[in-house]
Amino acid sequence: MDLIEQIKEKMKSLLSNARTSHGWDHTQRVYNLCVHIGTIEKADSEIVKLAALLHDIGRERQDSSNGQFCHAERGAAIARELLKGYNVDEIKIEKVADCIETHRFRSDKVPRSKEAKILFDADKLDAIGATGIGRAFLFAGEVGAKLHNQDVDIEKTEPYTKEDTAYREFFVKLRKVQERMLTREGKRLAEERHAFMVAFFDRLNKEVEGEL
Numbered sequence: 001m002d003l004i005e006q007i008k009e010k011m012k013s014l015l016s017n018a019r020t021s022h023g024w025d026h027t028q029r030v031y032n033l034c035v036h037i038g039t040i041e042k043a044d045s046e047i048v049k050l051a052a053l054l055h056d057i058g059r060e061r062q063d064s065s066n067g068q069f070c071h072a073e074r075g076a077a078i079a080r081e082l083l084k085g086y087n088v089d090e091i092k093i094e095k096v097a098d099c100i101e102t103h104r105f106r107s108d109k110v111p112r113s114k115e116a117k118i119l120f121d122a123d124k125l126d127a128i129g130a131t132g133i134g135r136a137f138l139f140a141g142e143v144g145a146k147l148h149n150q151d152v153d154i155e156k157t158e159p160y161t162k163e164d165t166a167y168r169e170f171f172v173k174l175r176k177v178q179e180r181m182l183t184r185e186g187k188r189l190a191e192e193r194h195a196f197m198v199a200f201f202d203r204l205n206k207e208v209e210g211e212l
Contacts, residue, residue: 003088004046004053006086007054007086008053010082011027011053011054012024015056019059019139019142026135027055029126029131030122031052033122033126034049034122035048037121037185037186040184041185043114043115047092048115050088051099051119052122054083055099055123057100058071058072058073058074058077058078058100059071071104072100073101075100076097076098076101077097079093079097080094095115098113099116102116102120103119103120105124105127105177111182118183121182124177124181125190125193127177128190128193128197130196132197133200133201136169136170136174139164140164140169143161145161145164145165145166146163146165147166148166148167149168150205154171154172167204167205170201175197177194178191178193178194
């Protein structure tokens, strides 16, 4: 079994108890998007694949702390140690770790390598569009949030609370994702997903308000 397949099996196991909004299926989708964008961008295939598979390896720590730990920083450290166990070249390990460390949307660490930009875009693409909407509601359910809550000032709400609704996630993060894309293909794919998502939440607001 080659390295990529070994890491796939490892991550399937490690993510078996993860919150469903960031489970193995999310990693699979990010992996597929990374392969697609990476082929177009002519990136280092192995770096992209390893980074995609390992990008959420630190997520459990962030979730269990209600967001007090950064899963990107934690994940980069864990990935370094894990890849050393597979005798991966040190330079390659650092390239993968850099991708992981800079992939988070809410971070001041900027992706600079081609491979890091691809991971950033792929991870964000899975946060918007139809899959993004579904994941936003999954996460809201995981933290006990309501379906929708128009009776609060979203600017004064906190993440990982009962007010962390799917619409809050859209308002504070998801509607801003499109403008942050870094690759040409990422920008192209984000355009349609963004439009679909905006239309959905506009419709949700209207239905909640009782508009027919």
